[in-house]
Amino acid sequence: MPLELVHAQPGVEEAARILSHGIEYRMWISFFANCTIEYEGRAASRTTPGDRLVIIKPDGSVIVHGPRGFKPDNWQPDTSSITVQHSEGLLIVKAVRRRPREVLVIKCGSIHSIMILKSPEEGGFWMYLNEHEIRDLLASNPSLIEEGLRIVDVEKRIDPGFVDLYGIDREGRLVVIEIKRVKAGEEAAKQLARYIEYFRRGGRSVRGILVAPEATEAAIYRLSREGLEFRRIDLARLYGMLKEQAKSSRGILRYLD
Amino acid sequence: MPLELVHAQPGVEEAARILSHGIEYRMWISFFANCTIEYEGRAASRTTPGDRLVIIKPDGSVIVHGPRGFKPDNWQPDTSSITVQHSEGLLIVKAVRRRPREVLVIKCGSIHSIMILKSPEEGGFWMYLNEHEIRDLLASNPSLIEEGLRIVDVEKRIDPGFVDLYGIDREGRLVVIEIKRVKAGEEAAKQLARYIEYFRRGGRSVRGILVAPEATEAAIYRLSREGLEFRRIDLARLYGMLKEQAKSSRGILRYLD
DNA sequence: GAATTCATCTGGAGA
DNA sequence: TCTCCAGTTGAATTC
Numbered sequence: 400m401p402l403e404l405v406h407a408q409p410g411v412e413e414a415a416r417i418l419s420h421g422i423e424y425r426m427w428i429s430f431f432a433n434c435t436i437e438y439e440g441r442a443a444s445r446t447t448p449g450d451r452l453v454i455i456k457p458d459g460s461v462i463v464h465g466p467r468g469f470k471p472d473n474w475q476p477d478t479s480s481i482t483v484q485h486s487e488g489l490l491i492v493k494a495v496r497r498r499p500r501e502v503l504v505i506k507c508g509s510i511h512s513i514m515i516l517k518s519p520e521e522g523g524f525w526m527y528l529n530e531h532e533i534r535d536l537l538a539s540n541p542s543l544i545e546e547g548l549r550i551v552d553v554e555k556r557i558d559p560g561f562v563d564l565y566g567i568d569r570e571g572r573l574v575v576i577e578i579k580r581v582k583a584g585e586e587a588a589k590q591l592a593r594y595i596e597y598f599r600r601g602g603r604s605v606r607g608i609l610v611a612p613e614a615t616e617a618a619i620y621r622l623s624r625e626g627l628e629f630r631r632i633d634l635a636r637l638y639g640m641l642k643e644q645a646k647s648s649r650g651i652l653r654y655l656d
Numbered sequence: 657m658p659l660e661l662v663h664a665q666p667g668v669e670e671a672a673r674i675l676s677h678g679i680e681y682r683m684w685i686s687f688f689a690n691c692t693i694e695y696e697g698r699a700a701s702r703t704t705p706g707d708r709l710v711i712i713k714p715d716g717s718v719i720v721h722g723p724r725g726f727k728p729d730n731w732q733p734d735t736s737s738i739t740v741q742h743s744e745g746l747l748i749v750k751a752v753r754r755r756p757r758e759v760l761v762i763k764c765g766s767i768h769s770i771m772i773l774k775s776p777e778e779g780g781f782w783m784y785l786n787e788h789e790i791r792d793l794l795a796s797n798p799s800l801i802e803e804g805l806r807i808v809d810v811e812k813r814i815d816p817g818f819v820d821l822y823g824i825d826r827e828g829r830l831v832v833i834e835i836k837r838v839k840a841g842e843e844a845a846k847q848l849a850r851y852i853e854y855f856r857r858g859g860r861s862v863r864g865i866l867v868a869p870e871a872t873e874a875a876i877y878r879l880s881r882e883g884l885e886f887r888r889i890d891l892a893r894l895y896g897m898l899k900e901q902a903k904s905s906r907g908i909l910r911y912l913d
Numbered sequence: 914g915a916a917t918t919c920a921t922c923t924g925g926a927g928a
Numbered sequence: 929t930c931t932c933c934a935g936t937t938g939a940a941t942t943c
Contacts, residue, residue, distance in 0.1 A: 403688060403768040405662040427723060429686050429709055431660060431773045441838070441936045442786070443895065450775040452686055452711065458724045466684060466775065467715045469733035470923060476726035476938070501936070511660040514771045516688045518707040518723065529699060530919075561918085581698050581921080584931070615930065638700045698921040727938065733923070758921075787934060813927080817932060837934085841916070872916065 402517040414510040415485040418492065421455070421515045422481050428455040431511035432490070436463055436473045440501025446472065453492070453505060455481065457518075461494040461503060475503045530580045534563055536637050537578065537610065541566060543637075544610060544630055548574065559593045573598065573605040580634075583611035588621035595627065659774040671767040672742040675749065678712070678772045679738050685712040688768035689747070693720055693730045697758025703729065710749070710762060712738065714775075718751040718760060732760045787837045791820055793894055794835065794867065798823060800894075801867060801887055805831065816850045830855065830862040837891075840868035845878035852884065 406417060414430075421428045430453050436446045451472060452464040459481060465472040475494040482493045490507040534553065541548040547569025555562040564576035575598065577591040587609060595607040607627040609618070612634050622629055663674060671687075678685045687710050693703045708729060711719040716738060722729040732751040739750045747764040791810065798805040804826025812819040821833035832855065834848040844866060852864040864884040866875070869891050879886055 403664060405664045405769045405771065407660060407662045427688070427707075427709065429688070429771065431684070431686070431771060431775075438936070444936080450684075450773065452684065452773075454709065454721065456721070456723055456725070460724070460726050462721075462726065464711065464713070464719075466713055467717065468713070468924085469717050469719060469731050470935095470937095474726055474936085499936085511773055512662045512771045514662065514686065514688060514769045516707065516709075516768055518688075529921090586932080617930075634700070695921075701921085725938090727920095727922095731921085733921095756921085786936095811926095813932095818927095838936090839916095843917085874916080 404513075404515040406513040407511075409510055409513060411485045411488055411490045411507075411510070414490050414507075414513060415483050417513055417515070418455075418483045418490075422483065424517065425457045427457050427516040427518060428513065429453070429515075430513040432505075432507040433509045433511070434463075434505050434507040437504040437506070438473055438501070440496070441499055444473070448508060450511070455492075461492075461505075463503075463505060473503060475501065530578060533580055533632075533634075533637060534578050536640060537576075537632070538564060540640070543632065544576065544608065545569075545574075557594065557597055559597050560590070562594055568606065573603060574608060575605055576608045576610055579609070579611035581612065583609055583614040583618045583629075585615060585617035585621050587611070587614075588618040588625070588627065591627055592621070592625045595625070661770075661772040663770040664768075666767055666770060668742045668745055668747045668764075668767070671747050671764075671770060672740050674770055674772070675712075675740045675747075679740065681774065682714045684714050684773040684775060685770070686710070686772075687770040689762075689764040690766045690768070691720075691762050691764040694761040694763070695730050695759070697753070698756055701730070705765060707768070712749075716751075718749075718762075720760075720762060730760060732758065787835060789898060790837055790889075790891075790894060791835050793897060794833075794889075795821060797897070800889065801833065801865065802826075802831075814851065814854055816854055817847070819851055825863065830860060831865060832862055833865045833867055836866070836868035838869065840866055840871040840875050840886075842872060842874040842878050844868070844871075845875040845882070845884065848884055849878070849882045852882070 409417060432453060433448055433450050435448050438444045454462040459478040461475040461478060462471045463473045475496055477496060478494045479497045480495045484491045490510060492505040494503040537543055538550045538553050541550050548566050550564055550566040552565040555565040562575050563578040566574045568574050575594050577587060579587050591607045591609050595605055598605040608630050609622060610630045610632055612632060614629055619629060689710060690705055690707050692705050695701045709721040716735040718732040718735060719728045720730045732753055734753060735751045736754045737752045741748045747767060749762040751760040794800055795807045795810050798807050805823050807821055807823040809822040812822045819832050820835040823831045825831050832851050834844060836844050848864045848866050852862060855862040865887050866879060867887045867889055869889060871886055876886060
């Protein structure tokens with residue numbers, strides 16, 4: 400049973416007491432405050448005052464969010480120490496990181512509200528269909544790319560980088576396969592072209608296939624210009640296959656449906 | 657004067673009412689809940705139940721944090737709609753994005769606490785020494801790179817991408833300059849090589865200089881093999897120059913020290 | 914520990 | 929809209 404506490408409009412002194420206690424007992428803290436942020440480390444920055452949401456997690460991560468967007472205004476992923484002080488009507492939270500040496504200072508003029516959670520529960524884990532899994536699924540089901548294709552190598556290292564899949568088609572020709580989990584842009588086509596060029600320089604005849612859910616116009620054009628091919632894959636279908644696999648093997652993915 | 661509200665242990669129905677109201681009036685919401693997350697879009701994922709912090713910002717961004725680390729468990733940066741329902745003892749928050757089509761569903765079994773802020777104030781803005789500023793500083797002080805160098809163009813667009821700085825040295829030769837704010841890896845050297853190749857294909861003799869605080873072994877080797885040069889810059893010195901500039905011009909950077 | 918690569922990367926600028 | 933590229937990128941894996 401989690402223990403939660405909420406505070407509206409605490410004074411600076413009370414807020415300092417609450418935060419110190421929460422940090423000491425590794426609680427999970429979230430508070431709204433009007434504050435400035437100062438950061439010095441790999442870069443240096445300073446902000447004007449504004450309303451922000453400050454999060455301090457049980458593991459010591461500190462994250463400061465502004466009112467817009469996905470990205471935090473500032474953060475400290477792996478703090479070695481967090482200290483709380485109050486002086487001259489300001490609440491000051493200082494988070495220090497050792498390597499690289501970085502200091503984050505949050506100066507709060509007023510604290511609007513504080514929420515604290517002492518949770519006995521670990522966050523649930525999660526799983527998703529990433530490029531690795533797409534690659535492995537295609538490696539074990541190469542007919543999804545082309546009938547008669549046989550995969551010889553996965554993540555084959557060559558000079559310009561890594562070839563996702565490397566196989567032989569039904570007519571015995573070498574096939575280099577580049578996989579993108581999202582819409583493939585021209586850059587992906589260029590990358591495949593670089594790999595192919597490497598093999599052709601070595602005097603080998605080779606086909607190149609870009610595999611992705613979709614591709615931009617520029618990518619398609621670049622592929623055709625380089626004598627390469629595009630093969631569309633259906634992510635939802637692959638996800639379904641993964642779920643089937645998971646069900647039959649009763650593996651880690653059993654939570655999927 | 658911001659308006660803030662806090663709620664401890666609201667029931668599912670009350671929580672739904674509070675959240676709907678907050679979203680409708682574009683308030684800033686933060687709540688602790690035991691929940692699962694389902695996401696389908698560019699990837700697909702589902703989690704087991706766990707305690708998490710959910711943030712809904714005035715601009716419609718949704719962020720879900722687990723108890724550890726800097727990165728959120730899940731998010732939706734630019735929602736086109738957020739809906740709140742309750743059914744069978746569950747509070748369900750659904751955030752949908754149009755392009756790319758993505759759906760994020762948060763199912764809460766219990767809500768530990770809710771914090772809401774109606775803030776009249778925009779978050780403060782901030783500034784730091786980024787690659788942009790390094791580039792501009794070097795453009796107006798090219799002797800920091802080389803005595804007698806004259807800058808002709810900044811962010812010059814060519815086919816393979818953008819050239820950071822483009823100039824002419826004291827002997828009248830063309831110079832292409834690639835800047836990195838952090839330690840330059842082999843990829844930076846390759847990028848410069850691609851630019852240089854573009855000019856040399858055009859039949860022009862040209863020097864290439866990689867400018868960075870430091871460079872990896874692989875980068876240095878690649879540079880020497882391609883007949884390119886490396887020039888170390890001192891970030892602290894540039895930062896000092898920036899502060900001097902800011903002081904004398906009383907410009908936007910006056911907060912820096 | 915350094916270096917390399919991926920990420921639901923995000924975000925911004927330019928054509 | 930697409931493309932290119934920076935980021936206090938972070939995080940994981942390999943060397």
